[in-house]
Amino acid sequence: MIKLYDTLRRKKEPLEPLMGEEVSLYVCGITPYSKAHLGHALHALIFDMLRRHLEWSGLKVRHIQNFTDIDDKIIDRANELNIPASELATTNTTDYLQSLRLLNILPATEYPRATSEMPNIIQVIEGLIEKNYAYPSNGDVYYHVRNKQDYGKLSGHDINDLRSGARIPQGETKKDPLDFALWKKAKPGEPYWESPWGEGRPGWHIECSAMAIGALGNRIDIHGGGADLIFPHHENEIAQSEGFTGESPFSRFWIHNALLQLGNDKMSKSSGNLISIDEVLQNTTADGLRLFVASSHYRSPLNYTPEALEAASTGAERLRAAAILQEVSPSGEPLSVNDERMKFRTALNDDLNTPRAIAVLFDLARSINRAHDNKKPFKEAQNLLCELANVLGFTLADPKTIKQELGPFQVLLKEYDENKGRKENLEDILWALLEIRKDLRQEKKWAAADRIRDRLSDLGIELQDSSSGTTWKIQ
RNA sequence: GGCGCCGUGGCCAAGUGGUAAGGCAGAGGUUUGCAAAACCUUUAUCACCGGUUCGAAUCCGGUCGGCGCCUCCA
Numbered sequence: 001m002i003k004l005y006d007t008l009r010r011k012k013e014p015l016e017p018l019m020g021e022e023v024s025l026y027v028c029g030i031t032p033y034s035k036a037h038l039g040h041a042l043h044a045l046i047f048d049m050l051r052r053h054l055e056w057s058g059l060k061v062r063h064i065q066n067f068t069d070i071d072d073k074i075i076d077r078a079n080e081l082n083i084p085a086s087e088l089a090t091t092n093t094t095d096y097l098q099s100l101r102l103l104n105i106l107p108a109t110e111y112p113r114a115t116s117e118m119p120n121i122i123q124v125i126e127g128l129i130e131k132n133y134a135y136p137s138n139g140d141v142y143y144h145v146r147n148k149q150d151y152g153k154l155s156g157h158d159i160n161d162l163r164s165g166a167r168i169p170q171g172e173t174k175k176d177p178l179d180f181a182l183w184k185k186a187k188p189g190e191p192y193w194e195s196p197w198g199e200g201r202p203g204w205h206i207e208c209s210a211m212a213i214g215a216l217g218n219r220i221d222i223h224g225g226g227a228d229l230i231f232p233h234h235e236n237e238i239a240q241s242e243g244f245t246g247e248s249p250f251s252r253f254w255i256h257n258a259l260l261q262l263g264n265d266k267m268s269k270s271s272g273n274l275i276s277i278d279e280v281l282q283n284t285t286a287d288g289l290r291l292f293v294a295s296s297h298y299r300s301p302l303n304y305t306p307e308a309l310e311a312a313s314t315g316a317e318r319l320r321a322a323a324i325l326q327e328v329s330p331s332g333e334p335l336s337v338n339d340e341r342m343k344f345r346t347a348l349n350d351d352l353n354t355p356r357a358i359a360v361l362f363d364l365a366r367s368i369n370r371a372h373d374n375k376k377p378f379k380e381a382q383n384l385l386c387e388l389a390n391v392l393g394f395t396l397a398d399p400k401t402i403k404q405e406l407g408p409f410q411v412l413l414k415e416y417d418e419n420k421g422r423k424e425n426l427e428d429i430l431w432a433l434l435e436i437r438k439d440l441r442q443e444k445k446w447a448a449a450d451r452i453r454d455r456l457s458d459l460g461i462e463l464q465d466s467s468s469g470t471t472w473k474i475q
Numbered sequence: 476g477g478c479g480c481c482g483u484g485g486c487c488a489a490g491u492g493g494u495a496a497g498g499c500a501g502a503g504g505u506u507u508g509c510a511a512a513a514c515c516u517u518u519a520u521c522a523c524c525g526g527u528u529c530g531a532a533u534c535c536g537g538u539c540g541g542c543g544c545c546u547c548c549a
Binding site for chain 1: 476477478479480481486487488489490496497498499500506507508509510511512513514515542543544545546547548549
């Protein structure tokens with residue numbers, strides 16, 4: 001039985017999907033006003049692992065991830081860059097989706113965008129006005145927080161404790177400082193959509209209610225996002241959605257991942273404390289980054305340091321090595337793997353405890369290596385390692401096929417191809433070199449053999465000799 | 476001021492009542508022409524104080540220290 005921690009109920013509860021074998025999962029995506037950073041990757045990786053585990057458990061997951069592609073930040077940034085807001089949003093959305101691919105993250109079932117959902121958004125706002133949860137005011141529409149008596153239940157705020165110090169920006173006419181905008185009247189020069197209240201655009205929060213209800217219905221199983229969204233975003237989303245549908249709870253589970261820390265500060269747009277996904281992938285692989293993320297529980301803040309990432313990269317390589325080991329004339333009792341699958345499942349069932357699940361992976365790797373040393377059959381264990389690693393989304397792929405643009409050798413390869421127009425792959429030449437080196441070693445001409453290894457090492461290619469031959473990898 | 480989280484070996488990180496998973500790093504050893512990899516061995520009483528209990532890292536109270544949210548943010 002899968003248990004997940006629900007932010008609203010403040011405890012782990014069993015997941016019992018509303019629709020039998022089908023789970024609806026709505027994950028708050030990004031506001032694409034800047035390039036995707038490592039915090040986005042962390043978030044996406046965590047929900048990818050959750051989704052993969054749900055699917056491995058036999059559930060069919062309907063996974064919706066939205067893009068809030070119109071909002072103040074986008075407009076401001078687009079103005080700075082002197083490009084249309086839509087162009088900025090599209091560029092960053094594309095960039096983000098590309099990053100997800102590089103990280104081996106499964107695509108969502110749908111990626112709705114706020115700008116494509118205006119009729120739904122307007123319909124929800126109209127419904128809220130009808131039910132007296134919202135009121136129009138000078139071309140804006142506000143949600144009247146004090147009309148929703150359980151407002152604050154998600155974030156644990158009492159409405160009277162909330163700092164009503166929140167100033168009312170000029171031009172806004174709210175009944176109460178805590179009220180938030182559902183619809184914002186367009187200022188001159190801003191992008192706008194037609195609405196019953198005039199030209200304007202949706203406020204932040206309403207798009208998620210509209211998209212979640214539109215794609216998944218009035219009630220959903222799991223709603224996810226970063227912990228920074230608990231208040232006000234998800235609090236407001238609950239107020240809107242439950243106010244509109246009259247049904248509760250809007251989501252059975254509210255899952256929030258802790259935020260990535262950089263040094264002693266959280267990684268955030270406001271502090272400019274950012275590392276881009278591209279930057280990180282210069283120094284590790286998709287698996288390395290994934291292991292880094294999975295090595296800590298998703299509700300614990302993860303502190304980014306280059307050393308920690310390096311450690312995870314080394315660990316990922318260890319898993320890969322065990323996964324691709326070849327049996328060499330094995331005999332005797334095969335390595336038995338009775339408990340591992342269950343241990344792994346138990347760990348993930350317990351609120352997605354990836355650190356414990358990963359420990360199972362490393363235990364398997366050690367057993368496989370040991371069996372290899374003892375010349376015992378280990379194929380079955382290896383298949384299990386691959387299966388379980390895949391549940392967490394590890395590719396176990398060879399870095400040399402991944403780092404095509406990075407290794408000096410691959411650069412050489414590219415230049416060679418371009419300059420000579422030859423089709424031969426330099427990799428073939430490497431294998432020829434290795435063949436010669438093999439002969440040298442057989443003739444015990446160690447100096448020459450080592451020279452080849454050293455020279456290749458200078459080029460960023462590490463050779464590893466073993467009883468079954470020589471392998472190489474790009475460092 | 477309000478809401479909430481955290482403090483486990485050199486670093487990272489599980490474990491929420493029965494005497495501490497796993498990873499990285501280090502040390503010693505085995506194997507290997509050497510190197511690398513791998514394997515074996517090895518490093519903790521869980522911030523501090525007090526309490527509850529037969530028994531606590533794990534529950535309660537307090538102290539110190541760090542952090543998040545309350546304002547845009549995954």
